Amino acid sequence: MGRPEFLRQREVPGHPKANRIDLSRVLVDVARQAGRDLDRVSKQSRNDGIKDAPLDDTIIKDVAQTIEDGKTPITVRYDVVNTNRNIGTKLSGRIAKRHNGNHVIPNGTIDVQLQGSAGQSLGTFLCGGIRLTLTGEANDYVGKGMCGGEIIVKAPKVRGFKPAENAIIGNTVMYGATGGRLFANGRAGERFCVRNSGGVAVVEGVGDHGCEYMTDGLVVILGPTGKNFGAGMSGGAAYIYDNLEHMELMLNDEMVNIVPFDDPEDVDNIRALIEQHLELTESEMAAEILADWPTAVARFVKVAPKKDVAATARLQELGKIRKPVVAK
Structure with a gap:
């Protein structure tokens, strides 16, 4: 130096x-x-601490009445920067403590509108009743461990880029989620929905190792994926808007297969999710897909665990199957 x-x-x-x-x-x-x-060289010993109280402290004060009664709808708005971390986490803890549970408050009762660039762990351990809507972008770990609620991340209306071709949320999104919903008007980074165990997500592209070790939940990806998709995936399902040849190259087929996407109920459910994605994020990609739905359906690829592998893994977990001992 x-x-x-x-x-x-x-x-x-x-x-x-x-x-x-x-x-x-x-x-x-x-x-x-x-x-x-x-x-x-540095001549001053220093270790700057956190000077400002977490944003959640302000949110908790502003929505105190709703936390208490669990039913009064409220909308609050804040500007955020990348030092605002764990937005919604402390709020979720207060709600869970007050109401002794996760899904007591109706979805969207506490509507938190955010503008800017959110720091790491937006909506970590989010519980039911909270809707976080961010216009801007978010760092890694969005929705980590979330068990309820909704996270909506959308691009600004005035922009010089195509959201579907750019990352709007970082790596390891919805890691270990057990519930809740995420809608992102853009791409996610690597290890999207790793160990997802019940969350629902709609994004417009992901990086490498998507849906790794996923055990439950539903993922809709309106764009390309990276390599090693579905590694160790034993439950849930993923629906990818991509051509079959590319998806076959990106897939880790040790535990998952590409299966037909032709069940009418399946198709209706995915269309409803994409319609909700359009409504919440104003996604250009969602609008384009829905405008020619019959053609779009043919481009969707469904990835699901191999039934025999999933069943064997479950039985092994329960101790019903033992590996044979080979005599020497």
Whole structure:
């Protein structure tokens, strides 16, 4: 730190772009320019703590009446930045403690409208009765461990990009969720819905290792997936709007299969979820799919566990099956 005399820009043979990068402002000797000696190492012992109270403390005060009676509808609005972490977690704890349960308050009774870039763990351990609507983007761990409620993440109306081609939420979304719903007007990062055990999600693309170790729940992906999809998946189902050839390449088929998407009830349920996604996020991708639904249905790929593998795993868990001992 602070010793630019030991640094030089390296030339990359045959790489015109790299050699045109100007690093002069990075390599400048600040002390010499200032005409005085400057400390090259930290001389001040510091460990900045959290100065502001969590946003949930403000939310809890603003919705205190609804927490108490469990029925008065209320809408509150806040601007957020990426240091606002775990939004909705403490609020969920207060509700669960007051009402001794998760699904006591009707869905959407506490409507929290957020604007900006939310920090990690938006809606972690979210419980029933809460709807978090974020216009902007969110970091990793959205909906981690959620057991109820709704999380809606949508792009701003004025934008210079296509939401379906860009990430709007980070990695490890809905990790270990046991309930609740997520609607994201854009793509998610890697390890989407890992160990999902009952949550419902609609997104517009995911990264690698999607639905890894998933045991229950329902996932609709209106776009491409990354590699190793469905690794260790033993329950639930995923519906992907992608061509069959690409999905076969991305799938980890050790425990899952691509199965027919032709059951009328199945098709109706997925259409209803996409309609709800459109209503809540104003998704251009959802609107495009619904506008030509008969054609779109043919592009959906359903991924579900192999029945024999799932049954065997369950029986092994119950101790009914033992691996044979091979005599030497």
